[in-house]
Amino acid sequence: MRENVIDFSEVFNDSFDTIRLNSATFYDRFYQVFREASPDIDRVFNGVDIEKQKDMLHIAIMHLVQFFVSKEADSYLLKVAYHHKKIYQVSDEMYDLFFDSLMQTLSEFYPKYGPTCRVAWKITLAPGLELMKNIADIYDQNILGDSIP
Numbered sequence: 001m002r003e004n005v006i007d008f009s010e011v012f013n014d015s016f017d018t019i020r021l022n023s024a025t026f027y028d029r030f031y032q033v034f035r036e037a038s039p040d041i042d043r044v045f046n047g048v049d050i051e052k053q054k055d056m057l058h059i060a061i062m063h064l065v066q067f068f069v070s071k072e073a074d075s076y077l078l079k080v081a082y083h084h085k086k087i088y089q090v091s092d093e094m095y096d097l098f099f100d101s102l103m104q105t106l107s108e109f110y111p112k113y114g115p116t117c118r119v120a121w122k123i124t125l126a127p128g129l130e131l132m133k134n135i136a137d138i139y140d141q142n143i144l145g146d147s148i149p
């Protein structure tokens with residue numbers, strides 16, 4: 001790393017590699033931490049097939065990373081955002097708990113985890129999380145017509 005420069009992409013990618021290499025155990029632990037974060041979240045996942053959910057979440061996180069790079073929201077991301085807002089009724093607070101649970105899990109798997117790593121994740125996931133939190137503004141103005149669901 002160059003002096004006085006923080007390469008957040010490098011910090012993010014190094015920690016994300018740890019998730020990629022341990023994805024089954026990582027997402028197992030993540031859902032445990034996330035469900036323990038609030039009774040509302042625990043309730044939402046009652047009866048949900050967590051095995052299926054784990055794979056979908058990993059793919060979705062890769063889409064969020066891609067969105068950070070491109071700022072192009074494809075139909076996949078719009079649909080996931082729409083489902084979370086309109087069907088699962090996910091609040092901003094729940095998204096914040098999602099992020100904190102993800103970081104708690106990462107800290108258990110990634111020995112180099114620390115404040116810089118957390119900031120790298122905040123920066124990288126911010127555009128996608130903002131899209132998901134604010135999707136109703138786009139949908140409610142009918143900008144996308146009836147095409148999302």
Ligand code: HEM
Pocket residue numbers: 041044045048049053056057060061064079080081083084088090094095098129132
């Ligand atoms: C950035 C954060 C999140 C990502 C990337 C994400 C990703 C996904 C994906 C890809 C699916 C399956 C496809 C779909 O239903 O659209 C899903 C389903 C779901 N998510 Fe999320 N999710 C996130 C946050 C949350 C939060 C905060 C909650 C709140 C508790 C939540 C609750 C659910 C529920 C209830 C389902 C449906 C499960 C089922 O019935 O099979 N998600 N999520």
